[in-house]
Amino acid sequence: MTNIKTYNAISAKGLDYLTAHGYEIDGEGDPKGIILRSQSLHDEPIADSIRAVVRAGAGFNNIPVEELSKRGVVVFNTPGGNANAVKELTIAALILAARPVVGAIGFANETRGGDVSLRTEVNKGGYRGTELAGKTLGVIGLGNVGSKVANTALALDMDVIGYDPGLNANTAWRIDRHIVRAKTVDEVLEQADYVTVHIPYTEKNHFFINADRLAKMKPSAALLNMSRGGIVDDLAAKDALDRGALHVYITDFADEALFDHPKVIITPHIGGSTIEAEDTSALMAARQLDEYLTTGNIINSVNYPDIDEPFVTKYRVGIIHENVPNMISQISKFFGDNGINIEQLSNRAVGAYAYTLVAINDFTPEQQEYVKTALDEIPHVILTRRYVNDMI
Numbered sequence: 001m002t003n004i005k006t007y008n009a010i011s012a013k014g015l016d017y018l019t020a021h022g023y024e025i026d027g028e029g030d031p032k033g034i035i036l037r038s039q040s041l042h043d044e045p046i047a048d049s050i051r052a053v054v055r056a057g058a059g060f061n062n063i064p065v066e067e068l069s070k071r072g073v074v075v076f077n078t079p080g081g082n083a084n085a086v087k088e089l090t091i092a093a094l095i096l097a098a099r100p101v102v103g104a105i106g107f108a109n110e111t112r113g114g115d116v117s118l119r120t121e122v123n124k125g126g127y128r129g130t131e132l133a134g135k136t137l138g139v140i141g142l143g144n145v146g147s148k149v150a151n152t153a154l155a156l157d158m159d160v161i162g163y164d165p166g167l168n169a170n171t172a173w174r175i176d177r178h179i180v181r182a183k184t185v186d187e188v189l190e191q192a193d194y195v196t197v198h199i200p201y202t203e204k205n206h207f208f209i210n211a212d213r214l215a216k217m218k219p220s221a222a223l224l225n226m227s228r229g230g231i232v233d234d235l236a237a238k239d240a241l242d243r244g245a246l247h248v249y250i251t252d253f254a255d256e257a258l259f260d261h262p263k264v265i266i267t268p269h270i271g272g273s274t275i276e277a278e279d280t281s282a283l284m285a286a287r288q289l290d291e292y293l294t295t296g297n298i299i300n301s302v303n304y305p306d307i308d309e310p311f312v313t314k315y316r317v318g319i320i321h322e323n324v325p326n327m328i329s330q331i332s333k334f335f336g337d338n339g340i341n342i343e344q345l346s347n348r349a350v351g352a353y354a355y356t357l358v359a360i361n362d363f364t365p366e367q368q369e370y371v372k373t374a375l376d377e378i379p380h381v382i383l384t385r386r387y388v389n390d391m392i
């Protein structure tokens with residue numbers, strides 16, 4: 001049985017899928033794959049036997065992607081699997097930013113005893129809020145989460161302005177035509193009454209919202225961070241709040257510097273924590289992992305190109321290699337020189353890496369044995385795997 005190692009609470013929907021397909025979860029054998037959520041793998045040993053790491057979720061900054069790419073380990077995430085959950089928490093945060101709900105609940109509890117309703121009615125004026133309708137929401141990052149937040153805000157009668165220079169075609173289709181597309185971040189910061197960031201944590205996005213950008217925001221504005229700690233410079237946000245240059249800051253990422261601040265609301269990274277999101281993400285992760293380990297198809301990888309072809313031959317060989325000239329011709333010559341007929345060859349590249357999937361019918365055991373080791377000797381080939389189609 002193929003062993004899969006897990007970290008964090010992975011929904012039974014995903015784990016059951018794997019066991020039903022012949023995998024063992026956290027067993028004794030050398031693991032072939034890892035499924036995880038937010039556990040950091042940066043300082044964890046990752047066994048040589050690992051061929052795939054799947055993040056059941058969106059953000060993969062907890063995984064040493066570059067190091068794994070060099071080893072030929074395919075890293076996946078499950079885009080969109082928890083986007084609705086984050087959208088709903090973001091809408092809740094918008095309401096918490098507009099209405100002093102948290103303080104009002106505390107006040108309601110303090111009115112115990114005596115004529116509760118009288119004291120409530122006399123003092124509730126301190127808990128007046130504002131409405132979202134007619135206000136402008138700025139959405140930075142219009143991917144799976146941001147696009148949903150933006151569309152939903154329109155339904156709340158907000159005006160929405162979005163910024164995402166790297167928008168992919170799939171997501172672009174989903175964005176309502178009433179959302180204004182900003183050409184610069186500053187346009188969003190200057191116009192918005194609420195700014196919400198939905199971008200990945202990368203080196204480039206470290207402190208994306210910093211003191212300079214906070215200074216561009218309206219002093220009456222609210223800032224929401226459901227993305228990652230480190231995307232907002234929390235100390236700069238705290239300083240802006242203290243100077244009256246920012247109205248409220250709501251973040252899903254706890255930071256010692258922010259605790260007990262009257263203008264800050266912190267949730268403990270629960271954006272993706274719904275039953276539905278955990279089920280969907282775990283099932284996507286399990287399917288993608290099984291598909292890769294049994295057919296060589298790569299779906300939703302963050303470090304190698306996706307190739308998703310029907311497995312209609314008896315065998316396939318998947319070759320992970322560097323994206324350099326002359327690889328396809330060397331690989332096809334290798335098969336030809338060894339008398340192996342190629343039924344189909346798919347190749348795609350992304351950045352520094354490429355993937356070639358070769359479909360074969362007539363493949364003797366001797367050829368298979370030879371190919372496994374000899375292909376790896378072609379310069380720039382990182383890893384070679386053979387797949388057998390049990391249905392044929």
Ligand SMILES: NC(=O)C1=CN([C@@H]2O[C@H](COP(=O)(O)OP(=O)(O)OC[C@H]3O[C@@H](n4cnc5c(N)ncnc54)[C@H](O)[C@@H]3O)[C@@H](O)[C@H]2O)C=CC1
Pocket residue numbers: 057058059060079080082083086140141142143144145146163164165166167168171198199200201205208226227228252269270271272273
């Ligand atoms: N709080 C939580 O529990 C959760 C947090 N997240 C965080 O939210 C992030 C976004 O999630 P998804 O929307 O699913 O990812 P996604 O990959 O679908 O979308 C991210 C979008 O951000 C854009 N982007 C990247 N850098 C940008 C920049 N500097 N300026 C403007 N746009 C930029 C990209 O072009 C992309 O369209 C994740 O990377 C993760 O860190 C995601 C799910 C749950």
Ligand SMILES: O=C(O)C(=O)COP(=O)(O)O
Pocket residue numbers: 037038056057058059060082269271272273
């Ligand atoms: O998907 C993401 O990026 C998240 O932040 C969700 O994290 P979690 O899986 O709930 O620990």
